[in-house]
Amino acid sequence: MTDSIQSTGNAAVAEAASASGSDAELLAQTATAVGAAGKVLRERFGDVVPYRTREELMRALAANDNAALDVLRPRLERLRPEAGWVEEELAGGALPAGEWWVVDPAEGNVNHLHGLPEWGVTATLVRDNEPVLTVVHLPLTGETYTALAGGGAYLDGRPLHVSETADLGLSLVATSQARPDEDEAITQRIGSSITAMLVDALVVRTSVPASLHLLNVAAGRIDAFWQFAGARADLLPGALLVAEAGGRISDAEGLPWTPASESLLAAAPGVHTAAVATLSR
Structure with missing residues (x-):
């Protein structure tokens, strides 16, 4: 991540945030939307989903993605009608200028299908190729991780800090x-x-x-x-x-x-x- 992201809150981001309303309010609304999508995935979670071919696996993965997106996408699009939407989860590289939602509706989808607990729902708003806010929700534990550019990182409202290990x-x-x-x-x-x-x-x-x-x-x-x-x-x-x-x-x-x-x-x-x-x- 570039130094501009590590020292977030640069002038361009601050100016855009001021012009478009409170990013802190938007973060809270995004967390609500992500939580609603997580509830859908939690209701679908349980036994191992069997598959015999790559095609059957892809259909099962897509079913999870689509179930969560049916809830998540319209909510995020209402929050930011002018923002673009990244259609391909596996895509990389720079985005065009402006705001974009970068979403994984079933992060760890293959774990979900195998009855493993390591999965969640993520949504990140990117503004001119700088992440502005992010939400990661883990439906099985109910935990929600959030970060706001220049505003810190939190777990259910409690500040997060990296390790002090030096060895x-x-x-x-x-x-x-x-x-x-x-x-x-x-x-x-x-x-x-x-x-x-x-x-x-x-x-x-x-x-x-x-x-x-x-x-x-x-x-x-x-x-x-x-x-x-x-x-x-x-x-x-x-x-x-x-x-x-x-x-x-x-x-x-x-x-x-x-x-x-x-x-x-x-x-x-x-x-x-x-x-x-x-x-x-």
Whole structure:
């Protein structure tokens, strides 16, 4: 994430917020909309959903997405009628100028289908390629994580702060697979990075989705998270949460991160440099 995101509340964002009303009020309304979509997914959650082919899997994933979107999309569009809507969850790169909703209606959808608890609903408003606000709701626990550019990160209204750990050797770190059928070069890089972290860190966690790991970095439960490749909907919510909770956001080589970057590293400040060194080997 670029320095402008890490030091959010820049003049352009502030001016846009003043012209379009209170982003804090919009954040609260967005949280209500995301919570309503989460209720739909919670009602659909239970037994493992069987599938025998890739086509059956894709239909099951789409059914979850569509059920949540039927509730979420009209509510968000009423809140911001002029904002664009990112149709493709796995898309990355820069967006056109203006406001855009970047949404994952079933983040961790494959976990939901397998009866696993690691899933949620996310919505992020992006203004001129800077995330302005984000909401991540976990329906099974009822937890709602929110962040407002320049306004901090919160869990159900309680401020979030990243870990104070300063030793990678004492750190709990995590990574995630961006998508199935990843490019072979990326899968090789993922594997080598896990091996390197197994040597340098205390414990390494590997699971999907990325957003839940990033929530844990923002909350100080995990000291660092990295991922190679990824999509806006996967990474923007957690990246804003971590930045607003006092963490450092970069790519795996320590360079400024954007949704077009080939990797992301979100870490407590005390272990960021060491994590970059490990991932750059």
